[in-house]
Amino acid sequence: MAKKTRKTIRTIPQDRTPIPEQAPADRIRNFEEVALGYREEDARNEAERCLLCPDPACVGACPVSIHIPGFIERITENDYRGAYDIIADANLLPAICGRVCPQEDQCECVCPVGDTLEPVAIGRLERWIGDLAIAEDWHNTPYIGPSGFKIGIVGSGPAGMACAADMAKAGCKVTIFEALHQPGGVLRYGIPEFRLPKKVIDAEIENLKRLGVEIECNTLIGRLFTLEQMLGEMGFHAIFIATGAGYPSFMGIEGESLHGVLSANELLTRCNLMGASEFPSHDTPLELGSHVAVIGAGNTAMDAMRVALRSGAEKVSCIYRRTRAESPAREEELHHAEQEGIEFHWLTAPAEILGDEAGRVRAMRCIRMELGEPDESGRRRPIPIEGSEYEFETQTVVYAIGTNANPIIGQTANLELDERGYIHTDESLATSMAGVYAGGDIVTGAATVILAMGAGRKAARSMKSYLGIRDSDVVYQAERRESEGKRFGIDLAERNFARVRVA
Ligand code: FAD
Numbered sequence: 381m382a383k384k385t386r387k388t389i390r391t392i393p394q395d396r397t398p399i400p401e402q403a404p405a406d407r408i409r410n411f412e413e414v415a416l417g418y419r420e421e422d423a424r425n426e427a428e429r430c431l432l433c434p435d436p437a438c439v440g441a442c443p444v445s446i447h448i449p450g451f452i453e454r455i456t457e458n459d460y461r462g463a464y465d466i467i468a469d470a471n472l473l474p475a476i477c478g479r480v481c482p483q484e485d486q487c488e489c490v491c492p493v494g495d496t497l498e499p500v501a502i503g504r505l506e507r508w509i510g511d512l513a514i515a516e517d518w519h520n521t522p523y524i525g526p527s528g529f530k531i532g533i534v535g536s537g538p539a540g541m542a543c544a545a546d547m548a549k550a551g552c553k554v555t556i557f558e559a560l561h562q563p564g565g566v567l568r569y570g571i572p573e574f575r576l577p578k579k580v581i582d583a584e585i586e587n588l589k590r591l592g593v594e595i596e597c598n599t600l601i602g603r604l605f606t607l608e609q610m611l612g613e614m615g616f617h618a619i620f621i622a623t624g625a626g627y628p629s630f631m632g633i634e635g636e637s638l639h640g641v642l643s644a645n646e647l648l649t650r651c652n653l654m655g656a657s658e659f660p661s662h663d664t665p666l667e668l669g670s671h672v673a674v675i676g677a678g679n680t681a682m683d684a685m686r687v688a689l690r691s692g693a694e695k696v697s698c699i700y701r702r703t704r705a706e707s708p709a710r711e712e713e714l715h716h717a718e719q720e721g722i723e724f725h726w727l728t729a730p731a732e733i734l735g736d737e738a739g740r741v742r743a744m745r746c747i748r749m750e751l752g753e754p755d756e757s758g759r760r761r762p763i764p765i766e767g768s769e770y771e772f773e774t775q776t777v778v779y780a781i782g783t784n785a786n787p788i789i790g791q792t793a794n795l796e797l798d799e800r801g802y803i804h805t806d807e808s809l810a811t812s813m814a815g816v817y818a819g820g821d822i823v824t825g826a827a828t829v830i831l832a833m834g835a836g837r838k839a840a841r842s843m844k845s846y847l848g849i850r851d852s853d854v855v856y857q858a859e860r861r862e863s864e865g866k867r868f869g870i871d872l873a874e875r876n877f878a879r880v881r882v883a
Pocket residue numbers: 480481482534535536537538539540557558559560564565566567570571599600601602622623624625626648679680683786788789819820821822826827828829830832
């Protein structure tokens with residue numbers, strides 16, 4: 381085979397390949413996807429921009445360590461199935477992660493191409509391969525010998541799914557218990573259709589079921605049965621808790637009990653999970669009124685505002701006490717919201733919500749802010765400007781100022797919690813109850829999909845070690861190093877295999 385010439389920053393395509401998008405004027409009238417995805421020629425062109433670094437920084441920056449240059453090289457070789465196999469070794473949800481991961485803070489921000497040009501669009505390439513796998517019905521379902529262990533997973537978000545996949549691959553009988561009537565966690569009820577279509581979630585969850593994982597919806601652990609019962613009479617050998625942080629925060633100002641005040645999670649759940657956007661064909665009306673004000677400027681606020689716009693609000697405003705520079709939302713989400721005509725009121729905070737005689741929201745009393753010295757978060761502290769209060773007309777107020785731990789497990793099991801109510805774990809993600817592990821947002825607080833998946837995989841390794849199961853992840857790794865060899869038929873790269881005395 382002819383030796384490949386090493387690529388350099390000068391020889392690669394200089395411009396990052398753009399992703400086609402629905403025009404803002406069209407998309408605010410529908411819930412269809414905004415970013416339409418690469419075509420084959422786009423993906424091939426972008427893949428050529430990867431330098432195939434011998435010591436790739438992007439892999440270390442990926443929370444699930446996808447072998448990024450490996451899959452990108454397969455794209456340049458026309459071996460798309462090979463590219464999928466490499467991604468699927470580490471990531472069960474490529475079409476999801478390719479869409480929603482903040483790659484600009486992870487793999488793409490350490491890519492050396494970005495020192496001179498725009499970094500390789502790793503996320504867009506991952507999405508392209510993930511979508512192709514769905515279209516071509518590719519999946520990897522290995523033969524799995526049963527280990528005899530029964531694993532319970534509480535919560536079907538990305539952390540629970542990632543842990544379930546690894547435990548199923550280790551031969552365990554895995555059941556996921558989900559409180560809601562459909563699986564997926566925030567992927568399903570939080571992130572809107574125009575960023576993450578439900579058919580993509582369904583397809584990737586199908587791969588989990590192919591591994592033998594059972595999902596029991598409408599099952600609220602802590603109410604239907606407790607962790608103690610699961611470990612006792614129900615016969616689970618280990619449990620992973622991945623219940624997320626979906627409990628909304630409010631500010632505690634006057635007027636929060638008025639009709640027309642809701643949390644972003646409620647707005648999004650009504651729309652994404654209960655079909656409010658299709659009212660009256662779904663019996664879940666969303667009475668938003670003509671003007672919706674969303675408090676907060678993170679990713680959840682962007683989603684809530686863009687959903688409100690698509691649900692018929694004439695004007696949607698963002699109320700944020702700092703400036704655009706301090707907004708915690710992804711740049712791409714802010715940009716899309718601005719393109720769609722959301723009004724941003726920076727350096728503004730609500731002081732009171734005002735109602736009419738019928739108990740409905742009619743306005744907010746807001747106060748202007750200025751920025752002082754940085755606070756403990758490193759961002760400049762917002763300080764109210766005396767005498768700057770004014771009335772701001774709105775019919776709906778949506779809170780998107782953060783969330784807290786989902787509390788039920790903590791209230792019903794004898795688990796050590798931290799001072800904020802999140803589950804306390806050690807380094808291996810073991811909780812204070814033997815055999816019970818926890819990870820994702822319920823341990824870290826609200827974070828990201830890929831960090832939750834990384835936690836699920838880490839907990840699976842710890843659970844295998846606890847149960848004395850061979851850590852057979854390596855068996856599924858397409859890019860594994862051949863040099864490690866075998867002893868007694870067992871790959872030496874495997875962890876936790878039975879200790880054999882050789883002398
Ligand atoms: P979750 O996804 O919250 O799943 C927890 C599941 O547990 C839920 O389905 C819940 O119903 C279930 N559950 C809770 N209690 C019980 C119980 N007692 N019994 C049974 N089931 C229970 N991250 C990104 O990376 N990119 C994004 O673009 C992005 N956008 C977001 C948009 C919104 C609106 C929100 C709210 C979050 C977003 N995030 C994003 C964050 C990301 O979705 C979360 O960090 C991630 O989903 C956490 O995963 P998890 O598995 O820990 O929990």
